[in-house]
Amino acid sequence: MAGNVEPGTDQRRRTNDERAIPQNKHRSSFIVRPSSPILRRNIWRLLRLWKLYALLDFTFLLADLKLALTWYISDGIVNLASVTATLLLADRFAGIGAWGRYEVVFLLGYATVVSGLMNMFFGYNVLTISRRLGRGQLDHTLIQPQPIWLSLLTEGFMPFSGSPMLLPGIALLVWSASRLSLAITPGWLALLALNLAASSVVVLAFSFLWGSLAFWAPRAAEEISSSSIRLLYQLKGFPLDGLGSLLLSGMLTVLPVGFVAWYPCRALLGLDPLAWSRWITPLAALSFAIVTSWIFRKGMRYYGSTGSQRYSSLGHRG
């Protein structure tokens, strides 16, 4: 019972003071030193935490089978609906622009796998980080005795409840690949995996980039990550070849929809004449990650000096 009692004002202030992490502490939590034993320890911890969260996710599913089934079915329907329109269009017009029917299926499969990976690794509002920031819930992460990047990489891991989107995506990829005359070699598969990871990083970086606004405007920007993700996802399944050069440049920089699926698929399917096109998406992911990391760190410094006025004892918006 004692744990439920609200601390006195003085106690609360002291607790908050302890939680306020100095600037250099924030910085150190982001820096990864490749040769340090700390990194090895963190990677080991990362794997252990993933195992732990996987177990928790499995337990959560088994705790209420009706609820689990509802989520599985609803996710399946949402996923099916999100690709059906494009699939039907591709079927009706035997492809879209320069893309043949099965190339469009490959694009949809790729896009679905990216969404599935995001769902699986960054659930519980980690992907929509502006919600956590806007609601004052970052403090829950900051008080944990581990670097913040480790918390954000593991807290949202839900391999079982997050899989309804991943599995159909893989099925679409396999189906389309079997219909296309692709030379599938171990090298090509490695490039596919690399590009999928890079596309996922682009989505995550973009969400965090916009979501960082919630450090400065927690209420107004609380849903900005979900808006930006929604836009990426709404357009991810369309071939963007017909866009003008200005708009296309924007779709690969300011609003990187093109890197979610279109550009990597173009490269992997050999539709892009550039020999090094397969490396563009990983390079873009690296650039986005650097920019986002810088902005997010600035936000963290600001947060370190102000905290969140929306934090309450329930850790919810005020």
Next chain:
Amino acid sequence: MTKLLHKYWKTAAMAASSYVGDSPLFLIDYLLRLLRVIVLLSIWRTILAGKGTVSGMTLDAVLTYTLVAEVFAAQLSPRTTLDEVFWNGTIVGRLLQPLGIFGQFSADMFGRWLFEFSVFSVPLLLFAPLLGVSALPAGAGAAGLFVLSLALAISVGLAIEFVFGGLLVLLQLPHWAVSQVRGAITTLLSGAIVPLALLPQGVGAAFAWMPFASMASAPLQIYTGTGEPLELLALQVGWSIVLWPLAHWLWRVSRERMVAYGG
């Protein structure tokens, strides 16, 4: 009556002004929507380039259809905050208000529309020529019938909203799952993104008979002159007649079973 209308108006005004309470960042949402419509227009130009008239729709008609669908996006897929208040428990406060439950949620929704319409919809209509799209209806008659069809579309959409609200309570379903499924199904089946006529023929024809098609496809077809207005209006009226009594009945049997916590 005037007093009652005043109460609904105040509810709508509060909802409209709630957008600007904190900072102008909410405008980014509209900017993202503008980008979406620009991309969709480009995609249609790619798909239909050199194809002439497809299933009675020219490229120009499809572009107008897409633009008008975005202008009236909120009206073609009406959503109140009903499921949200079930989730966060504020339904308790709503039930204490001296207003009908359907009326107050609808007034709240109309208020949000007022704001969105002035900030996004009207500017998008005005700037349509810059996007290379004619935002004009197929004719004066089409414009008049569109207004009627839009009103019926809102009626069907609201009825579906309250049907889903009743089912949420009755079946004790998780509101996020139901909301997501509903959003995804509505987008696909209503024809708001892809005109039903451009889907494979059997599929489009089957979707056209569903209530979701009365929410978006019907008014948009009338606006662009690509559908039979009387047939479409009759179907909309039919779905309104079927769905509203169902919504009332569901609400009546489910309100006693409502369990609210949170808030």
